Amino acid sequence: MQDGKILVIDDNKSLLSALEILLQFEFKTVNTISNPNQISSLRNLDTYDIVLLDMNFSAGVNTGNEGLFWLREIKKKVPSISVIMMTAYGAVDLAVKALKEGASDFILKPWNNDKLLATINSAYLLRKSQNEVQELKQKESSLKQVINQDGNLIIGNSKALMMVLNLVRKVAKTDVNVLITGENGTGKEVIARELHRLSSRQNEVFIGVDMGSISETLFESELFGHTKGAFTDAKEDRAGKFEAANKGSLFLDEIGNLSLQTQAKLLSAIQNRTIVRVGSNKVIPVDIRLICATNCNLDQMVTDGIFREDLLYRINTIHIEVPPLRDRENDILILADFYLKKYISKYNKPAVRINNAAQEKLLTYAWPGNVRELQHTIERAVILSEGNVLKPTDFLLSKNTDLALSAKPETLDEMERIMIQKALDTHQGNHSAAASQLGISRQTLYNKIKKFER
Known part of the structure; x- marks a missing residue:
């Protein structure tokens, strides 16, 4: 029946x-x-x-x-x-x-x-x-809404931020490839999501991929998908990130971490707007809005021979530089107040305020970790707060001192390690900038870091 x-x-x-x-x-x-x-x-x-x-x-x-x-x-x-x-x-x-x-x-x-x-x-x-x-269409629509939900808002009204947002609004309606650069913690993904939100693809999915977390052996499978039996653990057909983002936006974060071999494979997919799953010969067309991001100096990497110039041209039709928090002075207290209210509510804490001395401390700090560091600093202060006023002592800020320099180096290796660590600290972990300061190539810097990690 x-x-x-x-x-x-x-x-x-x-x-x-x-x-x-x-x-x-x-x-x-x-x-x-x-x-x-x-x-x-x-x-x-x-x-x-x-x-x-x-x-x-x-x-x-x-x-x-x-x-x-x-x-x-x-x-x-x-x-x-x-x-x-x-x-x-x-x-x-x-x-x-x-x-x-x-x-x-x-x-x-x-x-x-x-x-x-x-x-x-x-x-x-x-x-x-x-x-x-x-029902599938309704579920797909609901899933897209969930995927596209973004708890991070663009907070601030500084001139530096307004210039970026003005450029975002101009570019969003087009389908050109966008490269977003900036230091760690500046909010590159937030800008990428804003590009998607303002685009004609806003009702489709936004798929983000951390390229730095994908091993070279899994690169093709993760981005292009695979067929059942293509390798030992391929127990079923699986779509890659390019297919998953079809009709929507694909955000490739930390693109500067790719090897030359994987760069070549990515370039082919971007040029042809087609992919082939691992273990298959079928060419699959994809329609995506490509947004890439990095904290590396890709121009210097091209000079050093560790990033393909033709790939840089492909992903860099429009370049958006996200300013560091230290260049957004007007936004520091606005962001602090936003996160203060957020974490008071989240942790069910009584209302607290930041006194003038503490505000001055926040304004004069360099914020090497940018917005992300400010967010965590406010969260920690709210969790540990006992009164209704947050004082300078409630904010634990890094003094950015290199403890290794307190000890006198006795060998050339030790001196080299200290110089590398200091350069990385100065440039907030930007390997390209650190290598440039030290007068060596980025690959040489990587090799030395690996040697010191053994």
Whole structure:
């Protein structure tokens, strides 16, 4: 028995009884009405999967116009419902007209029971499939909303920030590739999400990928997907990030961490707007808005031969530089107040304020970790607060002192390690800038860091 609900509309009560007897063993619910005027008062018409509708209700009339009228009325109320027309007067042009008006099928009286059941079952399966598709679309829409939710707001009104946001608004409506640069913690991903939010793709997904966390061996699988059996752990087909972001925006963070080999593979996908899953030969077209971000100096990396110049040109149609927090002085206290209110609410703490001396401390600090460091600093102060006023001593700020320099180096290796650490601290972990200060290539810097980590 199908878990469906059928409504039969015919002025012949004997026919209604016959259909009710036949269909009661096939479908969970079978209801009948003999007067089509009752259709207008049916409040639960949308709960039916199929309507069997007679085409003629007046004695001596066989034009089918009455049935077509009620077909239109039913479709007005429930556009997605499956309606099967019934008539004792078969005509091809009438059948075609009914189908054009939205009928699912057309059967003649008297009918063959097997053919009738086959027709109804086909209509029911179609209706069921349509419902499933609609549910999937609703789930997809809800999922996109969840994925695109962003708890990080762009807070501030400094001139430096306003210049960035003005550029974002100009670029967002286009589909050009955008490169976002800036120090760690400045909010590069927040800017990327703002580009997506203001774009024509805002109702599609925003997929973010941390390129620094993907190993070279998994690069193709993660970005382009794989087929079942392509490698040992490939137990099923899987779409990569490019496919997942189709019609939406793809954000590649820390793109400066890619090796030359993976850069070549990425360049091919960006140029052709196609990908091939690992283990497959099928070319899959993708439609994405590409946004990349890095805290590295890609121009210097190109000079050093560790970043492809042609890839840089591809991702750098528009360049957006996110200013460090120290260049957004007007925003420091605005952000502090925003995070203060956020964490007071989150941790159910009593209302507190930041006194003038503490505000001065926040304003004079360099914020090497930028907005992210400020956020964590405020959160920690709220958690540990005991009174209703936050004083300078409540904010634990890094003094940015290199403890290693307190000990006198005794070997060249120790001196080299200290110089490298100091350069990295000076440039907030930016390897390209540190390498440039030290007068060595970025790859040489990486090799020395690895040596010191052993």
